[in-house]
Amino acid sequence: MTFAAPLAFGIAVAASIATVLFHLISTQRPRPAVLPTARFVPAGEAQAISRAVRPADLLLLALRVLALLLLGAAFAGPRLASSRFGMIRMIVADASRAAQPDVGDSVTALWRAGDQVVWFDSSADAGVYSAGRRTSSTAQGRLSAGLVRANQRMLELSEHSDSLELVIVSPVLREEMDAAVVPLAARWVGSVRVVRSASPPAPLSTVRTVVAEPSAADSTAARAGATVIWWPKARDGKAPSAHADAVWAGDATVVAQLARLPMRHDGQVVARWSDGTPAASEQQVGAGCVRRVSIGIPQVGDAQLQPSFVALQRALELPCGVAVEPATDAALRALARDWPRRGEGAGSRSVLPPRASTTLWLLALAACALVLELFMRARAKAER
């Protein structure tokens, strides 16, 4: 058994020792002895502090020590020792559109009996699976989704191991990173390692923007690998009126007087309105794609000149496929860190929360011991 806060248990042990000493120094009525000169002894209580070889009131002492130790153990946060002294890996593997086949190879090479694998693509698809290959999805990867799931499994894994290791197997593209990734990785109690897999090939750079429905020529170009962006212009009298709305795509978010153009969206959603309805979608066509954008650009005002709108426009005009922009080395350094194995140095103190049920049981037992001690003390006093 180990403790999350050994100092609390140490204090309880010290208090128990002090209790035993107090029982050795008991105030009792000493044995009477005839002394003709008793009148010269200073008057006082006919009770004296006496030191005994054996503690007095053994039952009371046992109850008090038991209560102290139980309280100390409860506050110290006990954790049962694992059946084996080893390390368990939590492998967070990329199964998004950015993942290449070498991700599965890396997972197979890393996996050992007892390890856990979390395959992630987007938050909706995060789950725990056993080791093995998994087909990559077409969804954009969210590393934070995988880390959330890994952290959820951390407590369970910690009860069967002495140390934990988080291994992220992913190309770690910039599109997979968000603001929650580093804090989520920091919550992991153990070392964090990043195994960077191969990045996907760079997409074709041909982009064709059309305002009318794509023609046969546009479809042909798309099959050949071009990116056809169908972004109709809002026309007065036909388009719905603009109103205050918000739309986001990638990292860009725009809040402005916008009109929602009527358009049917198929394929993967790449932009959404504030209420979650699709604002742009992308449909694979041959080697390229056709991207439909239903964001009505206001003809009045300077919304198009705002940096946020420029960023939104840039995100929507990216070529089809994955934006192969790897995360920076600084971001990787923020993720990866070492963690001392438990029992190997002063910094190895585990911060894993103890099981609440164990603490409650210990507190309940301590309360019972204290109540029993109260009863025994009252009875002993009555007997005297």
Place this chain on the structure above:
Amino acid sequence: MAVGPYGALLESVRGVRWPARRSVAGGAPGAHVARSRGVATEFVEYRPYRQGDDPKRIDWKLLARSDRAFIRLAPDRAVLGTLIIVDASASMDFPKDAADLGVRSKWRCAREIAVGCVAIAHAGADPVGLAVIGGGGVARLTPRTRRGVVAEAARTLDALMPSGAAALDQGFIGAPARVLVVTDCLGELDLLVNMARAHVAGGGEVFVAHVVSRRELDPAPGAQLAVDPEDVSVERPLTDETRSAYCDAFAGWRRETARRWRDAGVGYSEICDDDPMDVAIRTIVAPVA
């Protein structure tokens, strides 16, 4: 003479004399210098002849030389009646388990002092008596000089056991000129001192042998509830913390008691129960310097 366990003690005090502290009243011939003048051959002084003097005591040679009639005076010697008052109160029976501990109790100590002093007084041809006063009353032996008085005193003492509280002042009633009080002074001390002072003022002599126990001077270690054997309501916790205060109080009381006895003209000696008894007895009967 059947003196039982006192044989060795009596042998050790053989030859010890107990002289009077000052001239005694005239009386039966004895060993002590009397205030009266006698007719012994030992010359002291001349005194002019007065009518009524025995003409046989006139120094005729002096009359022939000086034509004046003088008579020769010689010192007179008389006996000194002695009473040994022994305190047989419960406090003298300490330690109770003295025999098991292989030590001398205060009561044993008092008995040996009394028997030794009876023997010494008897050897000086003084009439000697005994008054053993305890909770059960007073056991008296009238002062006398006949043989066997020492054995009788020993038997009287051995037959008694200390108990209760002792009114030692009763022993002074009808007491002879010399009184020895063997006590631990834990009774009615004021009354006893006053009686002794009155006896001394009346021309008598009073000696006090104050018997203390080594275990009173240095109680056994450890916490104990000290109980007064003569007053069970007195219960005091004697612990390591109160021990020094007790020792200081007891020492101060002993000093004060000795001063009071000496101020009353009493020959005071403090005897510890582990002192050699022959030495203690010599201390008691030693003439005052």
